[in-house]
Amino acid sequence: MTPGVKIYRVILLAAAIGALSIPLLCGQKGSSAPAWKNDANVYAELTKAPKKAVARRNPLAEDPDAVGAGANLFDEHCAECHGEMAEGGRKGPSLRADPVQQASPGTLFWILTNGVVRRGMPVWSKLPEPQRWQLVSYLKSLHSAEKPQP
C-alpha cells in the first residue's frame, strides 16, 4: 500500500468518525433541566387530532387485562422518555398532567400512532392497534391510581 493511499484512508476514517459524532450529540441538550418544562406548547399536539380520531372509543376499555398489559408496554417503550411513573422525564412531558388525562382515548391513540416527530416523539404505529389501545388504557388509569404492578 502506498503512503498516499494510507493518508487517504486515515482522512476518510477521521471524516467518518467526525460525521458519526454529529448525530450522536444531535438533540442532546446541554442543560440538566428538561426542555419540556419551559415549553408552553408541549401539549399542543393533542388539539390537532382530527374529530374522527378524537371520537374513537377504546375497544379494550372493559378488558380487565388491558391496564396491566399497557403498564408493561409503557415500561418497555415509554418510560425512558416520560419517566417510570409517567411523571415526565428528561425528554418527554408528564402524562399525568391534565391535558393528557382530559384528552379522549381516541386522541391519545392518535398521538401514539402518529408521534410528534418534530418534537422527538417517534411514531408508534409499529405496535399493533390492540397494544396501542392497551397503552391508552394504562394512561387513562393514571389519573387516580398509582402505577399498577405488572
Place this chain on the structure above:
Amino acid sequence: MAYSVILAVVAGSGSLAHAQESPYIVTYDHYLEEPGSLEVEYFSTFGTQREGNDFHAFWTEFEYGATAWWTTEIYFDGQTTFNDSTIFTGFRLENRFRLLQREHWINPVLYIEYEQTSGADKILKEVEGHDVESDYAVPNAIARKEHDHELESKLLLSKTFNGWNVAENTIATKNLTGGNPWEFGYAIGASRPLGLKASAHRCNLCRENFIAGIEMYGGLGDRYSFGLHDTSQYVAPVVAWNLPSDWTLRLSPGFGLNDDSHRFLLRWGVSREFSGFGEMVARVFRSREP
C-alpha cells in the same frame, strides 16, 4: 479505539429498551431508531456457491437514532470463503430520513448510503444490477483487489395495517469508481406479529414476541439494460423473536429463484437496543466542562 469507546459506553448503559423489531433482513420498513437509542446488531449469511466454495459473510451494525426523523448507521463487513480465507471487506455509512411528520396511507423514507467495499464483499445486504452467483466464485485474493466506492439510494415505502406491515424498497446504486452505470434493485416484504395484544405478564414465548413474514429481493439491471434478465432473485421467509430481555433474534432461509441466484442463503442475526445512549455520551462530555 472507536470500537473500545463505543463498547465501554454501551457496557456502562443500564438503560435497555425492549425491542419491537421487524423480522426483515434485507427490506426496510419506515420505522426509524428511537431518538438517542443505539442498536448493535450482528448478522450472518451462509451461502452456497456453485463452481466455487460456499461462504459465510457477516456484518456488525451500529444504528443510532439521531432524531425522530433521522437514523444513522455504520456497518463493518467481512466474510469467510471455505477452503480460501477470512477477510474484512469494507464499511458502509447509512442514513435514513423520514419524509413526512405523521403516518399516512403510505409512508416514505429516504435512504442514502456510502459504501467502501472490496469485490470480495458477500453480505448480500442488497441485490442490485446484474449481480449474479458466478460473481462470487472468484477467489478472495483476486476479488479483494477490486475496490468499490458506491453511492446507494433507496426510496423506502411502508405501511402497517391490522397488524400487517408491507414494505417496498426501490434501490438505485452508482459505483463511483470507473464509468459504471446506475444499477437498480428492489426488496419487498410483508410481516405480522403472531399475536396482536400484549400479555399482562412478561413472558419469553408469548405469541406477540414473534413476528413472521416473507421478503423477496433482487436486481433490476442497470441504466442500459433494465429488466430481470441476468439478475439474481430471492425469496426468503423471515422470523424475529423479540425477547423481553432486550435481545432480538432473526432467522431467514432464502432461496434463489433462477439459475443466476445462489441456490440457498441462510441468514441469522442478533441485536440489542440501548436506549439513552446519546444522552449518556452527552453527559460524559458535559462532565468535562469547567
